[in-house]
Amino acid sequence: MESAAVSILLRAVEMDTKERYTMALVLYQEGLQILMDLIKETKDAAKKKHFKGKAAEYMDRAETIKDLINEQKSTGKYREQTKIEAGSTGHGYATVFGRFLDASVTHIHVEDPYIRTFHQCQNLLRLCELGIQKCHLLAHVTLVTTQDPDRRKEQTAWLQELKLSLGLRQISFEFTFSSTLHDRQVRLNNGWVIKIGRGLDYFKASAGKMTLGACDMDLRPCLETSVDIFHVSQIVNKNDT
Incomplete structure (x- = not known):
């Protein structure tokens, strides 16, 4: 599950960098769901803290992208x-x-x-x-x-x-x-x-x-x-x- 989350989130960052924001948002959401499952399942305190930090980081970026998409949609500039x-x-x-x-x-x-x-x-x-x-x-x-x-x-x-x-x-x-x-x-x-x-x-x-x-x-x-x-x-x- 950890390697799956890493793979999906790296792909999300790649799409984010290429300004393919709708695809990036989908991938961030998929990766975050796996991270949340990992947080629930892991018993290692250090890993749990690390996963929580990464989840918060990617969640903030996903929310930023969502706002950006909505803003550009409202002005007819999203492409x-x-x-x-x-x-x-x-x-x-x-x-x-x-x-x-x-x-x-x-x-x-x-x-x-x-x-x-x-x-x-x-x-x-x-x-x-x-x-x-x-x-x-x-x-x-x-x-x-x-x-x-x-x-x-x-x-x-x-x-x-x-x-x-x-x-x-x-x-x-x-x-x-x-x-x-x-x-x-x-x-x-x-x-x-x-x-x-x-x-x-x-x-x-x-x-x-x-x-x-x-x-x-x-x-x-x-x-x-x-x-x-x-x-x-x-x-x-x-x-x-």
Whole structure:
């Protein structure tokens, strides 16, 4: 447990230094929970005192970061920028932006011109699954994409199947086609906007059906792309209320 706490807190400090404050805050909180468990369990007085000192230090920093995030959110200045290197792993949707999906999210809006092929529609499905796991009040998912001229029927059928599946959970899903769409972004009605250079389709093809990464996208090598996450003071959608 001690080595786990050290590893997580060192990672938190690294993210803090890189000004990726939301990720740093999550890691500080995880590391602090382990430290608190260690404080309860250790019988060594010197170690207990050391752990308490470290916990107080990291707790103060976590509170400072929380205030900083809230302050910058209120002025529309908060932004995180990350580059995903070609061939790197550990960049599934939950890792990259799952921390922004919470009980305050009722509407996920996706703009991505390449939700066309089967595997691209599966990427949207993975995002919806993550939304259901993290956003307990999720009520609406909307998509704007382009139409595949060679697979119009298949593309529409896949999206209709997703609509039916989400409907079984009382989540509405609406999709529209645009011939001019270029930007790629995921907008959450709690104010967070996630822009990924390649959209949702930034993973390399799986090396095989029985290879690591075939199911868990954190283990799937990625294509090079950039991720820009920022907060706007208010995102209003007709279905938010």
